[in-house]
Amino acid sequence: MTALLEVEHLRVAARGADGRTIEIVKDVSFSVDRGEVVALIGESGSGKTTIALSAMGYARAGCRIVGGRITLGDSEVTALDETDLADLRGRRVAYIAQSAAAAFNPSRTIMAQVIESALIHKLMTREAAEAKALALFKALALPDPDQIGQRYPHQVSGGQLQRLLAAMALITDPELVIFDEPTTALDVTTQIEVLKAFKSVIRERGTTGLYVSHDLAVVAQVADRIIVLRDGAVQEVGPTGRLITAPVSDYTRSLVAAAEPSVRPITPAPKSPVPLLEVTGLVAGYGRTQRDGKPLLPILDDIGLRIQRGTSLGVIGESGCGKSTLARVIAGLQPLAAGSIRLDGRPLAPTVGKRSREDLRRIQIVFQMADTALNPSGTVAGILGRPVAFYHGLAGPAVRRRVLQLLDLVKLPATVADRRPTELSGGQKQRINLARALAAEPDLILCDEVTSALDPVVAAAIVDLLVDLRRELGVSYMFISHDLKTVRALCDEVMVLYAGRKIEAGSRDALATPPHHPYFSLLANSVPALRTGWLDLADAQQALPGDAARFPFGQRTGCRFYGRCVQRIDGLCDREMPTLRHTVSGSELACHRSDDELGALSL
Amino acid sequence: MNVPNGAIAATSIPTRRRLPRLGFAGWMGAALVVFWLAMALFGSFLAPHGVGEILDADAFEPMSRQYPLGTDYLSRDILSRILAGTRQTVGIALVATFLAALGGSVLGLAAAVVGGWFDAGLSRFLDALVSIPSKMFGLLLVAAFGSSLPALTLTLAVIYLPGCYRIVRAVSVNVATLDFVLVARARGEGTFYIVRHEVLPNIVGPMLTDFGLRFVYVLLLLSSLSFLGLGVQPPDADWGSLVRENISGLAYGAPAVLMPALAIASLSIGVNLLFDGLFGSRLQRKGGS
Numbered sequence A: 001m002t003a004l005l006e007v008e009h010l011r012v013a014a015r016g017a018d019g020r021t022i023e024i025v026k027d028v029s030f031s032v033d034r035g036e037v038v039a040l041i042g043e044s045g046s047g048k049t050t051i052a053l054s055a056m057g058y059a060r061a062g063c064r065i066v067g068g069r070i071t072l073g074d075s076e077v078t079a080l081d082e083t084d085l086a087d088l089r090g091r092r093v094a095y096i097a098q099s100a101a102a103a104f105n106p107s108r109t110i111m112a113q114v115i116e117s118a119l120i121h122k123l124m125t126r127e128a129a130e131a132k133a134l135a136l137f138k139a140l141a142l143p144d145p146d147q148i149g150q151r152y153p154h155q156v157s158g159g160q161l162q163r164l165l166a167a168m169a170l171i172t173d174p175e176l177v178i179f180d181e182p183t184t185a186l187d188v189t190t191q192i193e194v195l196k197a198f199k200s201v202i203r204e205r206g207t208t209g210l211y212v213s214h215d216l217a218v219v220a221q222v223a224d225r226i227i228v229l230r231d232g233a234v235q236e237v238g239p240t241g242r243l244i245t246a247p248v249s250d251y252t253r254s255l256v257a258a259a260e261p262s263v264r265p266i267t268p269a270p271k272s273p274v275p276l277l278e279v280t281g282l283v284a285g286y287g288r289t290q291r292d293g294k295p296l297l298p299i300l301d302d303i304g305l306r307i308q309r310g311t312s313l314g315v316i317g318e319s320g321c322g323k324s325t326l327a328r329v330i331a332g333l334q335p336l337a338a339g340s341i342r343l344d345g346r347p348l349a350p351t352v353g354k355r356s357r358e359d360l361r362r363i364q365i366v367f368q369m370a371d372t373a374l375n376p377s378g379t380v381a382g383i384l385g386r387p388v389a390f391y392h393g394l395a396g397p398a399v400r401r402r403v404l405q406l407l408d409l410v411k412l413p414a415t416v417a418d419r420r421p422t423e424l425s426g427g428q429k430q431r432i433n434l435a436r437a438l439a440a441e442p443d444l445i446l447c448d449e450v451t452s453a454l455d456p457v458v459a460a461a462i463v464d465l466l467v468d469l470r471r472e473l474g475v476s477y478m479f480i481s482h483d484l485k486t487v488r489a490l491c492d493e494v495m496v497l498y499a500g501r502k503i504e505a506g507s508r509d510a511l512a513t514p515p516h517h518p519y520f521s522l523l524a525n526s527v528p529a530l531r532t533g534w535l536d537l538a539d540a541q542q543a544l545p546g547d548a549a550r551f552p553f554g555q556r557t558g559c560r561f562y563g564r565c566v567q568r569i570d571g572l573c574d575r576e577m578p579t580l581r582h583t584v585s586g587s588e589l590a591c592h593r594s595d596d597e598l599g600a601l602s603l
Numbered sequence B: 001m002n003v004p005n006g007a008i009a010a011t012s013i014p015t016r017r018r019l020p021r022l023g024f025a026g027w028m029g030a031a032l033v034v035f036w037l038a039m040a041l042f043g044s045f046l047a048p049h050g051v052g053e054i055l056d057a058d059a060f061e062p063m064s065r066q067y068p069l070g071t072d073y074l075s076r077d078i079l080s081r082i083l084a085g086t087r088q089t090v091g092i093a094l095v096a097t098f099l100a101a102l103g104g105s106v107l108g109l110a111a112a113v114v115g116g117w118f119d120a121g122l123s124r125f126l127d128a129l130v131s132i133p134s135k136m137f138g139l140l141l142v143a144a145f146g147s148s149l150p151a152l153t154l155t156l157a158v159i160y161l162p163g164c165y166r167i168v169r170a171v172s173v174n175v176a177t178l179d180f181v182l183v184a185r186a187r188g189e190g191t192f193y194i195v196r197h198e199v200l201p202n203i204v205g206p207m208l209t210d211f212g213l214r215f216v217y218v219l220l221l222l223s224s225l226s227f228l229g230l231g232v233q234p235p236d237a238d239w240g241s242l243v244r245e246n247i248s249g250l251a252y253g254a255p256a257v258l259m260p261a262l263a264i265a266s267l268s269i270g271v272n273l274l275f276d277g278l279f280g281s282r283l284q285r286k287g288g289s
Helices: A048-054 A082-088 A110-114 A116-120 A126-139 A158-170 A188-205 A216-222 A240-245 A250-259 A323-331 A357-362 A380-392 A397-409 A414-418 A426-439 A456-473 A484-490 A518-526 A595-602 B003-011 B023-046 B078-114 B116-130 B134-145 B149-176 B179-187 B191-202 B204-227 B239-245 B247-252 B255-288
Strands: A003-015 A021-033 A037-041 A063-072 A093-096 A176-180 A208-213 A225-230 A233-239 A277-289 A295-307 A312-316 A338-343 A363-366 A444-448 A476-481 A493-498 A501-507
Touching (some): A003 A048, A003 A208, A021 A048, A021 A063, A037 A048, A037 A216, A048 A063, A048 A176, A093 A158, A110 A116, A110 A126, A116 A126, A126 A188, A158 A188, A188 A216, A188 A518, A208 A216, A216 A240, A216 A250, A225 A240, A233 A240, A233 A250, A250 A456, A277 A323, A312 A484, A323 A363, A323 A476, A357 A363, A363 A426, A363 B179, A380 A397, A380 A426, A380 B179, A397 A414, A397 A426, A426 A444, A426 A456, A456 A484, A476 A484, A493 A518, A501 A518, B023 B078, B023 B255, B078 B149, B078 B191, B078 B204, B078 B239, B116 B149, B134 B149, B134 B204, B149 B204, B179 B191, B191 B204, B204 B255, B239 B255, B247 B255
Parallel strands (some): A037 A225, A093 A176, A176 A208, A312 A476, A312 A493, A444 A476
Antiparallel strands (some): A003 A021, A003 A063, A225 A233, A277 A338
């Protein structure tokens, strides 16, 4: 085997906001053989994307390749001028970006964009290019391959768009394909479809690839070799199988540990007859109230849940299923159309304006994006000091003392107090975000995807922190996430939402055994496992090709999962909405199929 | 992914506020603005002659040692009159812009944070005001309320308030939907706190830029109203009325008509350059990254 891409002593420098030059890639060397897929893995800021882009001779605005040599086949990329680079890009090296939605031009048809690079490089006629694109659409398992080229980007789903982006990259038969986090923004159920399509295309065409990701489990499915990066330097290089089973460097070990979060022991729930929070028959949505008492578009439909003091409830589902809306309704930020919310048995007023300050204090909400959840013009001390003063009436040095205590609680140094949020890292910001909720000394914290935007190692540290805080302060959580692994690791009870309806719920142990709702099975089987070959064994057909992004919220009869369900019963599931019932394992489930039918199939 | 930027932001040491990097054009603008502000404050002490003093000279005399910028149609010293007019022009324009910005900002912030019917009603009403051509509207108001200085200032403020309202509302609506504002709402904070502590500090930049631009608009409208004879009334003078008075000097190439026009041009260009230097580069950097 001969090396196709060789990177020797690569160094890339960036100019910081204050004008100083910082080296973000420090003396990195590696090679990629023909027909091999090599993964670059590391957290944000590790330089993985920067290295991948340099293989096209490209450095992002503000960055510059300052040293080293990159050779692709017989040409030296680092010595080429702009004209030669333009000839190289798109023809010999192709790039698949993270956000397909941003990579497509919304005003042109998909076909025109997919074949564009073949036409620019004058490789083939339009007819030949379109025929080739069609073959690629089929190879990538796209639905309706003959017609999909005539559509516009907004008319196909996110997972399909990502596969179309791959078709765009492969149209010129490039020698090297750069995959830049192509599945990171997708739901697990979509990710598995895209990964399968990528994998089969890579295998068929013997594609040489550079796969950039932060997700070790995903990389384990597609890469032959893995390069672990941290702060712009190589930590470890090794074949995939060896690296995930027997990591050598400490950093790789922490990455492997974070990919398979250890399961924390369940808190023995104090069996008080009155739960801390009880939600019954909750309906919330948009539009005028209809004859059946629900709004025109019910986003949440007949939701009931209980959270005991000191325990945590996990709420799980694909993006857009109504998880965040649930948190907002409980926090009083969004009105409810029907149902009740009770705190310690007392009914809560529906909106923030009508709740007492004491009620507001007891329920705090923490948002996913720490970047937008912290006021960029305030200092950390100001951000944390406000709830202390607002809820507890402290003033002057007492506030400062409490702020330092809070920083200590979330394990941040006291020096952070006088910084602004923009000067902190993502993990530090998320800790401040949590500390602000803790400042109120709440009974319940609504965590809305608090670990989703973080790197795995940082996210694992935040989960550890949440566990510690629960033990020390006895606080309860409603933990909203699309990540089943994290929910399993942290939560005592789990609830599964699909299109705004509760379809399965139960204790963590009850959900570990069948029977399961077909949707929960799909979700659980779509989470990549940290072992090679998982993708090949994963069930080929767990769900009918449906558009996860377009939930049937307005649908008033029948099961909402009907359109995607492989176990549906025609004539029943599309007519009658299943109600929640108790199963043999002790969980709640909304499906027309019996326990035996569901249990047998999900084994 | 914005990897390197994030990494740098996390590791860099907080920098103290320094003098803004203005660039050559920015400093030119700053010099012009400072010069005219100083003239507005202290010009009357520097004037060699009285404002209305009719001198022993010909009309429309050229520049000379005795009359540095020549004389006007009534043989008055034009330098003294421009210096006196500076206070009127700069003063009225500043106060009017300030009132427009204040009113526009208060209403814009309120509309963004309160929302609902209040926002919709207010926005439609102010949009209706915008749809009236500003000069026509100015003429109408002056015709109705006379052209006293307070009436003139208020007229200008009312004409430019809706524009400022639009800008402030648009910027605030973006900030008001961010999560930290939602957190404050969930905490139970009142509207005033949210406006003052959460929204306002994050929109100061665009508000100041708008102030600079709007000052130029007000200055030009004030000058045109005065040129039409509806602005500052004799024996007082501002730059616009000075141009009008001496328009017949155009035939003689008299500096009396050119100099006030030059003053209007230099101040508006100066303000533009200064605010471009202050905020333009920052906006470009934001757009580029």
